[in-house]
Amino acid sequence: MPLPPLVEPVDALSDAERLRTARHQVLSGLGEIGQRRLRAAHVAVVGAGGLGAPVVLALAAAGVGTLTIIDDDDVEISNLQRQIMHRRSDVGRPKVDSAVRVAADLSPETEVRPLRARLASDNAADLLAGADLVIDGTDTFATRLDVAAATERLGIPLVWGVIQEFAAQITVFWSSPPEGTDAVVLSDLYPEGSVGELPTCAAVGVFGALCLQAGSILAMEAIKLITGIGDPLLGRVLVIDALRAKSSEVPLRSSRVQASAGPEPQPSPPHIAVADLGHESAAGALLLDVREEAEVAAGMIPGATHVPLARVLADPSAVAQGRIVVICQAGVRARRAAETLRAVGADAVVLAGGMDAWNEASQSEATA
Structure with a gap:
């Protein structure tokens, strides 16, 4: 109005x-x-x-x-x-x-x-x-x-x-x-x-x-x-x-x-560790990267699908099916996307620490 x-x-x-x-x-x-x-x-x-x-x-x-x-x-x-x-x-x-x-x-x-x-x-x-x-x-x-x-x-x-x-x-x-x-x-x-x-x-x-x-x-x-x-x-x-x-x-x-509206807030979506990502992918989970175009240009987790956060929030049903591991840079945006996806029935979880955690783990493996 x-x-x-x-x-x-x-x-x-x-x-x-x-x-x-x-x-x-x-x-x-x-x-x-x-x-x-x-x-x-x-x-x-x-x-x-x-x-x-x-x-x-x-x-x-x-x-x-x-x-x-x-x-x-x-x-x-x-x-x-x-x-x-x-x-x-x-x-x-x-x-x-x-x-x-x-x-x-x-x-x-x-x-x-x-x-x-x-x-x-x-x-x-x-x-x-x-x-x-x-x-x-x-x-x-x-x-x-x-x-x-x-x-x-x-x-x-x-x-x-x-x-x-x-x-x-x-x-x-x-x-x-x-x-x-x-x-x-x-x-x-x-x-x-x-x-x-x-x-x-x-x-x-x-x-x-x-x-x-x-x-x-x-x-x-x-x-x-x-x-x-x-x-x-x-x-x-x-x-x-x-x-x-x-x-x-x-x-x-x-x-x-x-924070102040309505009934009890939705529970926080589950988080998984970087170490569990391979198992999730092998089991058929969708790895969903919700960062911006410019961010993913610098690199993505192999096998991940890119859908920016705004598009997920606008039409969650378009991607809300089965198991979804949501990924962002540090985890904040992924949590928001996962909450939205879970609200329409998806089994969405968050990659704890996001790309920052994945990059750190990859660098540790490379130097081990």
Whole structure:
């Protein structure tokens, strides 16, 4: 259901802005007052790369009044395959300068505040201060943790997206949503310690056109929150599989709500040791690796089948048959997948310690 509008509208639009945004103003539900809310809004975009570039274009075109763009990188020639607001003439220049240029070309009344800085835990709150919402388009999980922590402290929405190779995930986190709406934060999707070392886009690649699709959705989520229209992705994760032209939705509940809701929680799924894995495989168990595409690119247990966690959660019945040993990097995501699979009848167990334990055992055998 729609949430209350995030910002109060400005008193009026200029004649030029009314003319430029005329097609917005005839949209049912958005209208002239919604356009005035966009004019009043201040959005901080962290990252001016594959996701941030289409976000900047879309939000400037939509008439957002203030955009703070945070990025410390310069444009490289290899960026142009997917970071669509940069041009060949921008190579070697700060990425934030491209944001200033393209926003001015699209919407002269949009104020762009370029911050050539690397966001970190010690400066995140200062860099994001004053924003009504934040869009995270960064490319490392460490930075995403810092962005999420800062927005949680500030109590403002975080429109969040990640893309690697041919897959994308998009959602909204908000630690202090309107009354009657459950708070959902990054740790509800990725509990602490559940994500291993992820390879960079330079190592595994990224499908350029998917950046446009995902970035557009990030911008739409921001516009919906600002104007109070539609059903934002708070409590839902949109998963895009570009190779198969499929998208799915995974419900995401607050861990605090789950801990306090309803009857006794489901018992923890059984765990097996790495030493038992050969016996399980010989007996016909499915070895199910639920890590992300980029993680499995660095190696999998021989004979394992890869189905990312989001797809397991979206449609557990598709893999829920017989004995299943669920594998992730350290065990946290595997436990969540196993609980979901057991709920639909599968005999799912967790590989204790995940790939970390398996790698350690393999190295011990190699040196014995």
